[in-house]
Amino acid sequence: MLHDPLIILVIGMAIVVGGIIGGKLNPFIALILAALVVAWLTPTAAIVEFALSKGQSESAANALANTSIGERIAAAFGSTVGKIGILIAMAAIIGKAMLMSGAAERIVRSILGVTGEKNAPLAFLSGSFFLGIPVFFDTVFYLMIPLAKAMAMRLKQSYLLLVLCITAGAAMANSLVPPTPGPLFLIAEMNIPIGMMMVGGFLVGSVTITAGYFFAVWVNKRNPIPLRESLDAPLSEIEALANKDESLLPSLGISLSPILVPLLLITGSATVNTFMDVNAAGNDNVFLAFLQFFGEKNMALIMGAMAALLTLFLQRSKSKDGMKGAVQSALTSGGVIILITAAGGAFGAMLQQTGISLRIADLTSGYQMALIPLAFFITALVRTAQGSATVAMITASGILSGMSTTGLDFHHLYLGLAIACGSKLVPWMNDSGFWIVCKMSNLTEKEALRTFSPLLTIMGVVGLITIMIAAKIFPLI
Numbered sequence: 001m002l003h004d005p006l007i008i009l010v011i012g013m014a015i016v017v018g019g020i021i022g023g024k025l026n027p028f029i030a031l032i033l034a035a036l037v038v039a040w041l042t043p044t045a046a047i048v049e050f051a052l053s054k055g056q057s058e059s060a061a062n063a064l065a066n067t068s069i070g071e072r073i074a075a076a077f078g079s080t081v082g083k084i085g086i087l088i089a090m091a092a093i094i095g096k097a098m099l100m101s102g103a104a105e106r107i108v109r110s111i112l113g114v115t116g117e118k119n120a121p122l123a124f125l126s127g128s129f130f131l132g133i134p135v136f137f138d139t140v141f142y143l144m145i146p147l148a149k150a151m152a153m154r155l156k157q158s159y160l161l162l163v164l165c166i167t168a169g170a171a172m173a174n175s176l177v178p179p180t181p182g183p184l185f186l187i188a189e190m191n192i193p194i195g196m197m198m199v200g201g202f203l204v205g206s207v208t209i210t211a212g213y214f215f216a217v218w219v220n221k222r223n224p225i226p227l228r229e230s231l232d233a234p235l236s237e238i239e240a241l242a243n244k245d246e247s248l249l250p251s252l253g254i255s256l257s258p259i260l261v262p263l264l265l266i267t268g269s270a271t272v273n274t275f276m277d278v279n280a281a282g283n284d285n286v287f288l289a290f291l292q293f294f295g296e297k298n299m300a301l302i303m304g305a306m307a308a309l310l311t312l313f314l315q316r317s318k319s320k321d322g323m324k325g326a327v328q329s330a331l332t333s334g335g336v337i338i339l340i341t342a343a344g345g346a347f348g349a350m351l352q353q354t355g356i357s358l359r360i361a362d363l364t365s366g367y368q369m370a371l372i373p374l375a376f377f378i379t380a381l382v383r384t385a386q387g388s389a390t391v392a393m394i395t396a397s398g399i400l401s402g403m404s405t406t407g408l409d410f411h412h413l414y415l416g417l418a419i420a421c422g423s424k425l426v427p428w429m430n431d432s433g434f435w436i437v438c439k440m441s442n443l444t445e446k447e448a449l450r451t452f453s454p455l456l457t458i459m460g461v462v463g464l465i466t467i468m469i470a471a472k473i474f475p476l477i
Contacts, residue, residue, distance in 0.1 A: 003041065003042070003043045005046070005354040006356070006359060008042065008351070008356070009351060009356055009399065011038070012034045012035075012037065012038040012347065012351060013382065013395065015030065015034040016382075016391070017382070019034070020388075020391075026340075027340045027343070027344075028339050028340045028343045031343035031394075032073070032346065032347075034347050034350075035073050035343070035347040035350045036069065036073065038347065038351055038354065039069040039072060039073060039350045040069060041354075042353055042354045044066070046354055046355045047061070047064055047065040048061045048062060048064075050353045050354075050355050051064045051065070072349075072350070072353070073346045073349075073350065074346075076349030076350070077342045077343065077345060077346040078342075079345065079349075080185075080341065080342040080344075080345025080346065080349075081338060081342045081345075083188035083345075084185055084338070084342075085342075086298045086302070087178075087179050087184050087297060087298060087301050088181050088184065088337055088338050088341065089331060089334045089338065090179070090298075090302055090304065090305040091181075091301060091334070092330040092331065092333055092334030092337070093305040093308060093309065093326070093327055093330040094258045094301075094304050094305050094308040095139050096139075096326045096327075096330035096333075097258065097309050097311065097312040097323075097326045097330070098131075098255070099139065099142075100312055100316075100325075100326050101250055101308070101311045101312040101315040101316070102248065102249040102250055102315060103249075103250050103255035103256075103258065103308070103315075104131055104255070106250055106251070107127065107130070107131065107255050107256065108123070108124075108131075108144060109147075109249070111127045112151075117151065117155060120151050120158075120162065121158060121162055121165045121216070121217075122213070124147075124148060124151075124165040124166050124169070125165040125166075125168060125169045125209055125212075125213055126169065127144070128140050128141075128144055128165065128167075128168070128169030128170040128173075129169030129173045129205060129209055130169075131144075131170065131173075131259075132169060132170040132171070132172070132174050132177070133173050133177045133178075133179070133180070133259060133263075136174065136180060136181075137170045137171055137174040137180075138436050140166070140169075140170035140174075141167065141170060141440060142436075142440065144166045145163070145166065145440050148162040148166060149227055152227045157224070158220060158224075160216075160219070160220045160223075160224060160225040160443075160451065161216050161217060161220035163437070163443070164212070164215075164216035164219070164220070164451060164452070164455055165212075167437055167452060167455065167456070168209050168212035168455060168456075169209055171424060172205040172208050172459060172463075173201075175393065175420040175421070175423045176201030176202070176205045176417065176421075176463075177197075177201040177202055177205060178194050178198055178201070179262070179297075179301055181390050182393040182394075182420065182423065183420065185341055185345070185390075185393060185394055186393060186397050186416045186419060186420065187416070189345070189397040189401045190400070190412055190416050191401075192412065192416050194266060195266055195267055195269075195271075196411075197413065197416060198263070198266070198267070200413050200416075200417055201417065201420065204420075204421070204463050204466055204467060207462060207463070207466045208459040208463045208466070209459065211458060211462040212455055212458065215454070215455055215458050216455060219451050219455075223451075225443065225447060225451075250314070250315050254311050254314070255311065257307040257308075258304050258308035258311060259304070261300070261304045261307045262300040262301050262304035265291070265294050265300040265303060266295055266300045268291050269294075269295020269296065269300075272291050272292075272295075309323055309326070309327070312326055337390075340390070341394065344390075344394030344398070345394065347395070347398060348394060348395065348397060348399070349398065351395075351398045351399055352398060352399075352401060356399055371400070371408070371415060372414055372467060372468050372471060373464065373468070375396055375418040375419050376418040376419070376421060376460075377422065378396045378399060378400070378422070379393060379395075379418075379419045379422030379423050379425075380392075380422040380423075380424075382395045383422065383423050383425055383426070384425060384428075389423035389424065389433075390423075392422070393419050393423045396419045396423075397416070397419055400419070409475060409477070410472075410475040410476065410477060411471075411475065411476035411477055413476065414470065414476075417463070418464060420463075421460045421463030421464050422460060422464070424457065424459055424463070426453060426457050427453050428449065428453055434448060434452065434453070437452050
């Protein structure tokens with residue numbers, strides 16, 4: 001009974017959730033402990049069956065089963081770092097350099113220039129979604145909340161609407177569109193092409209943030225919250241921010257380069273590989289060779305980071321100290337994320353070796369479409385319990401990654417998107433993002449629970465409905 005994959009799963013999840021919430025452990029420690037316990041509980045026969053299901057030979061399967069627990073965890077940990085380590089580090093550098101150079105602020109102001117102040121909420125919604133692709137959620141919020149306060153001072157209203165638009169756009173991009181850590185882990189763990197995840201995440205994200213916008217408009221009319229004085233952002237400083245000289249910011253073209261360079265390279269490479277026979281074209285085509293080399297996701301993100309650092313270098317009057325500081329702080333924060341993500345990869349790998357994917361496949365063999373809501377609700381359960389969207393995505397993808405090779409009636413991209421949307425439910429006091437939004441925007445805890453929490457929940461559910469409809473109409477297989 002104790003060796004049943006579902007029982008082992010419950011025990012592993014209890015260790016992660018209990019360790020982070022009850023034991024106040026760092027997620028890295030909790031995930032490693034869970035991996036150890038899951039590996040210890042997994043019988044040798046289950047590991048052999050798992051390896052054989054992955055196409056390994058009988059001798060290789062037996063060798064894996066006889067490998068020590070520490071070595072199996074270390075191998076899975078290292079494999080995960082190899083898949084996402086460079087990508088996360090480069091994404092962290094891009095985000096930090098864009099902030100320090102003023103590139104992110106230029107992008108937001110340019111959007112405002114196009115839409116006008118009356119359409120400021122839509123500008124903030126689209127701007128935060130766009131910036132949330134390479135920049136982490138909390139960073140986007142830190143960047144845009146001063147602008148929201150400045151805009152609210154101009155408009156004399158709609159402060160809550162602006163805050164919710166920022167959170168809606170950044171939160172959905174953070175879970176749906178690479179290269180943020182959650183989507184990066186999903187595509188690596190579930191073998192989803194990065195270009196397909198980018199397009200699918202963008203389309204689903206567009207639907208969900210539209211629903212989020214209408215909810216934000218409704219709640220802003222029902223319970224408007226005024227702009228308030230605070231020690232960290234006095235109203236006098238907000239006014240000064242609104243009047244900041246445009247000459248201090250880089251041009252729009254330069255500001256966009258850290259985002260557009262990797263996006264264009266990856267999209268170009270994916271397009272060429274999809275619609276052209278690269279081998280038939282030969283090695284003499286310089287353009288194709290360029291796309292093949294730089295369009296690989298690691299190289300593309302490295303080029304994006306170089307563009308971001310160049311922008312910072314030019315903006316800071318060629319100051320090397322500015323670049324060094326940006327890289328140092330970015331890698332410090334990125335390194336922690338890499339460790340937690342890799343520990344999650346080890347935990348997920350140990351869960352897979354229990355045969356949990358095969359067990360879930362058996363349970364849902366009569367109706368495979370049930371896997372989509374199953375992926376959603378597993379992720380939502382972990383997110384609600386322990387607060388981290390990334391840990392929830394890591395856990396769910398570890399459980400369901402084997403589904404990508406079981407002959408689904410739809411492309412396994414939809415499973416990844418369902419996991420991403422499930423990670424939005426339900427943010428409350430155990431979520432660091434909840435406190436960032438609450439304290440930075442000067443909302444009370446009660447106000448945040450009535451506005452921010454239902455906003456993300458509604459967008460996640462709308463995403464699930466959208467994904468199920470799309471999987472039925474456009475299975476992509």
